[in-house]
Amino acid sequence: MNTTRQGPRLPRLLSLPLRLAPGRLNSALAAHLLERVFAEQRSDGELDFMQGRTACIRLLDAGIELGLTVRVDGFAAHRMDRPVDLTIEGTAYDFLLLITGREDPDTLFFQRRLCMSGDTALGVHLKNFLASVDLDSLPLAGVVRPGLERGLDLYQRMLG
Amino acid sequence: MELVCPAGNLPSLKAAVENGADAVYMGLRDDTNARHFPGLNFDEKRARQGIEYARAHGAHVFMAINTFPQPAGWKRWQRAVDSAAHLGVDALILADIGVMDYAARRWPELPLHLSVQASCTNYESLRFYHELFGIRRAVVPRVLSLAQVQHIVEHSQVAIEVFGFGSLCVMVEGRCLLSSYAAGKSPNTYGACSPAEAVTWEETPAGLESRLGGLLTDRYGPGEDAGYPTICKGRYRVGESTYYAIEEPTSLNTLDLLPELIASGVAAVKIEGRQRSPAYVGQVARIWRQAIDACRARPQGFRVREDWSRELAKVSEGAQTTLGAYHRPWQ
Ligand code: SF4
Numbered sequence: 001m002n003t004t005r006q007g008p009r010l011p012r013l014l015s016l017p018l019r020l021a022p023g024r025l026n027s028a029l030a031a032h033l034l035e036r037v038f039a040e041q042r043s044d045g046e047l048d049f050m051q052g053r054t055a056c057i058r059l060l061d062a063g064i065e066l067g068l069t070v071r072v073d074g075f076a077a078h079r080m081d082r083p084v085d086l087t088i089e090g091t092a093y094d095f096l097l098l099i100t101g102r103e104d105p106d107t108l109f110f111q112r113r114l115c116m117s118g119d120t121a122l123g124v125h126l127k128n129f130l131a132s133v134d135l136d137s138l139p140l141a142g143v144v145r146p147g148l149e150r151g152l153d154l155y156q157r158m159l160g
Numbered sequence: 161m162e163l164v165c166p167a168g169n170l171p172s173l174k175a176a177v178e179n180g181a182d183a184v185y186m187g188l189r190d191d192t193n194a195r196h197f198p199g200l201n202f203d204e205k206r207a208r209q210g211i212e213y214a215r216a217h218g219a220h221v222f223m224a225i226n227t228f229p230q231p232a233g234w235k236r237w238q239r240a241v242d243s244a245a246h247l248g249v250d251a252l253i254l255a256d257i258g259v260m261d262y263a264a265r266r267w268p269e270l271p272l273h274l275s276v277q278a279s280c281t282n283y284e285s286l287r288f289y290h291e292l293f294g295i296r297r298a299v300v301p302r303v304l305s306l307a308q309v310q311h312i313v314e315h316s317q318v319a320i321e322v323f324g325f326g327s328l329c330v331m332v333e334g335r336c337l338l339s340s341y342a343a344g345k346s347p348n349t350y351g352a353c354s355p356a357e358a359v360t361w362e363e364t365p366a367g368l369e370s371r372l373g374g375l376l377t378d379r380y381g382p383g384e385d386a387g388y389p390t391i392c393k394g395r396y397r398v399g400e401s402t403y404y405a406i407e408e409p410t411s412l413n414t415l416d417l418l419p420e421l422i423a424s425g426v427a428a429v430k431i432e433g434r435q436r437s438p439a440y441v442g443q444v445a446r447i448w449r450q451a452i453d454a455c456r457a458r459p460q461g462f463r464v465r466e467d468w469s470r471e472l473a474k475v476s477e478g479a480q481t482t483l484g485a486y487h488r489p490w491q
Contacts, residue, residue, distance in 0.1 A: 049198065104437040104475060110386045117363065121198050123354040128199030131437050146267035
């Protein structure tokens with residue numbers, strides 16, 4: 001299996017169902033989920049920096065591209081045929097390491113496993129926002145955290 | 161010897177405390193502290209939660225208000241001192257004498273520490289800060305050798321804190337015209353030497369390029385590890401060759417000197433890195449806790465464990481560490 005320093009990549013077969021879901025739908029689903037998970041942070045104004053700004057998240061191995069933005073009424077999908085302020089690319093595995101806090105985002109970036117382009121200040125703000133979120137205090141923590149951890153374990157077992 | 165760890169956010173604070181920090185230091189969300197990055201640091205709500213958590217676990221909390229105010233911003237620095245006092249932190253870490261004077265008069269009970277940003281390198285000047293503002297502890301700059309640190313500890317009535325691990329600054333703690341020139345902002349007044357809005361990363365046919373204020377600081381080939389876009393740690397062409405002409409990207413690591421530091425009566429050791437993630441803070445705090453405990457139990461037989469060094473190197477700048485100025489025999 002391909003486990004270079006780039007970290008394991010999702011095998012084609014596994015990524016197939018994700019790949020088939022149309023991009024707009026993925027983004028809308030992601031926006032919906034983020035809206036529920038980050039409700040408190042949004043009402044505290046911690047996501048104001050994303051108001052009207054657009055980000056593209058690419059899970060390279062899964063072939064998923066999410067376009068996201070924050071509007072006055074919450075997270076929303078952003079159409080990817082329009083320009084974005086910030087793009088972050090990486091494998092699904094490295095994104096999982098990042099959000100579960102198992103790996104330092106700077107380390108992932110410096111090892112070239114995560115690539116960022118566009119507005120650096122927006123990227124740094126987003127990184128710091130994600131790092132400041134206490135995963136265990138989130139709504140759906142009981143679902144999200146174990147789900148993420150399971151995903152990560154699955155990866156490590158299959159691809160170790 | 162107290163272990164003082166960085167907290168740029170609540171999860172980092174918790175990671176520090178969980179992994180054995182005796183104290184954590186934090187900053188507010190503006191230019192009143194020397195890690196001024198978007199989205200980093202604490203608003204009042206999170207600060208309150210952090211202080212509560214630290215207290216419940218027996219750890220102290222220090223508030224860094226360690227940049228130098230310009231006349232137009234003076235109110236913001238006053239406000240920072242007042243809100244830290246209201247929050248009930250255990251000490252303020254200050255650099256500017258105006259801010260120190262304000263804090264000492266307005267909140268005479270609140271302990272003051274002298275920030276490394278004040279760049280105080282001898283016991284006479286420490287005595288001055290002590291007599292005038294009653295400072296109880298001073299963080300000494302990373303340009304001193306071990307012998308110089310020992311000399312200060314011996315002669316000073318103020319407790320001494322030293323840096324144990326983390327990124328280095330070669331320009332005497334932020335007095336840096338080089339980055340002011342590139343970024344258009346002074347590190348000591350703005351609170352960062354590579355402000356995020358002055359940094360760009362770009363994939364080009366020649367490689368990944370990092371720029372500060374439009375000036376090329378480095379270019380990384382495919383697969384080559386990148387580093388912080390700090391101007392002093394960039395690669396430049398000098399004559400025929402391109403290399404780290406000013407400073408190599410590397411992190412200070414003084415684990416080797418732990419027995420000497422403890423024996424000389426250093427009061428606290430500080431870990432750099434409020435801008436780093438909770439994962440970094442947790443790892444570094446855990447290793448330093450184990451090392452300090454091992455050294456206290458058996459100072460003579462103290463050996464730096466191989467796995468400690470490996471782990472610390474992994475989270476270091478440029479994946480390498482140095483003893484920095486501590487081991488300069490000529491100093
Ligand atoms: S650019 Fe380098 S020398 Fe200048 S303030 Fe930053 S770390 Fe220090």
